[in-house]
C-alpha cells in the first residue's frame with residue numbers, strides 16, 4: 001500500500017533532551033490524521049521534522065505528494081499588506097492565486113489590511129489560504145484553531161472538512177480532544193516521546209471506557225462526581241440532596257476527555 005506519509009523510528013533530541021524516542025506511523029491518502037499530546041509532548045517537533053524544517057537524529061520519513069503548511073500566529077512581517085503576502089506566496093510556490101478559495105475562506109475582504117491589523121481568527125484563515133496556494137495533496141495544520149472563538153472554530157472546522165472531502169490529506173496537531181474527535185479519521189497520542197495510542201477515537205473510547213463528570217452546584221458549593229451510567233448516578237445524587245434538604249442551583253454533565261483518561265491510564269494514574 002502506498003501512504004501519504006510514512007514515519008519509521010523517528011528520533012529527535014534537543015541537547016540531551018530526547019523528545020522523540022522512536023516514532024512510527026503511516027497516514028493514508030485522504031485521511032485527517034491527528035497528533036495529540038499535552039504541552040511539550042513533541043507534536044510540533046514531529047510536524048516540523050516531516051515538513052523538513054527540523055533535523056532529526058535517526059529514522060525515516062517518506063512523503064508522497066506536494067505539501068502545504070499552515071504558519072503559526074505572528075509568523076509574517078507585521079507591516080505587510082495581506083494582498084502582498086498572498087502575491088509573495090503565489091510567486092514563491094509558482095501558482096496562480098485562487099480567488100474562489102480566498103472568497104471561501106473570507107480572506108478577499110482583508111486584502112487591503114496590514115497583517116498586524118488582523119484578528120487571531122483572520123490570521124488563521126489567511127494562513128490556511130496561504131498553505132492552500134498551489135493545491136497541496138497533503139496539508140499540515142499545527143493547532144489550527146488555537147485562539148479562535150467558538151464560531152471561528154466551527155467555521156474553520158467546516159473548511160477543513162470540505163478540503164478533506166475534496167481529496168486533501170490532512171495531518172494536524174492539537175491538545176483538544178473535542179477538535180480531533182470532530183475532524184480526525186485516526187489519531188496518535190504522544191506520550192513521553194513515544195506513541196502510546198494509535199487508532200480511531202471510538203477505539204480509544206472503548207479502550208479507556210466511557211466516563212462522565214457530573215458537577216452539582218448547590219448551596220454547599222461545587223461537587224464533582226464520576227459516572228459510567230449518568231442516569232443512575234444522577235438519580236442517587238439527587239435523592240441524597242433531597243433527603244438532606246440541600247438546594248441545587250445547577251447541574252452539568254460532561255464526558256471526561258478521552259485524552260485525559262488515556263494519559264492518566266498510560267501514566268498508571270487511578271481513574
Ligand SMILES: Nc1ncnc2c1ncn2[C@@H]1O[C@H](COP(=O)(O)OP(=O)(O)OP(=O)(O)O)[C@@H](O)[C@H]1O
Nearest residue numbers: 014015019037038039040041042043044045046175
Ligand atoms: N528549539 C528547541 N530547543 C530546545 N528544546 C526545544 C526546542 N523546541 C522544542 N523544544 C522542547 O521539546 C519539547 C517538545 O516541544 P514541542 O514544541 O514539539 O511540543 P508540543 O507538543 O508541540 O507542545 P505545545 O503543545 O506546547 O505546542 C519541549 O520540551 C520543548 O521545550
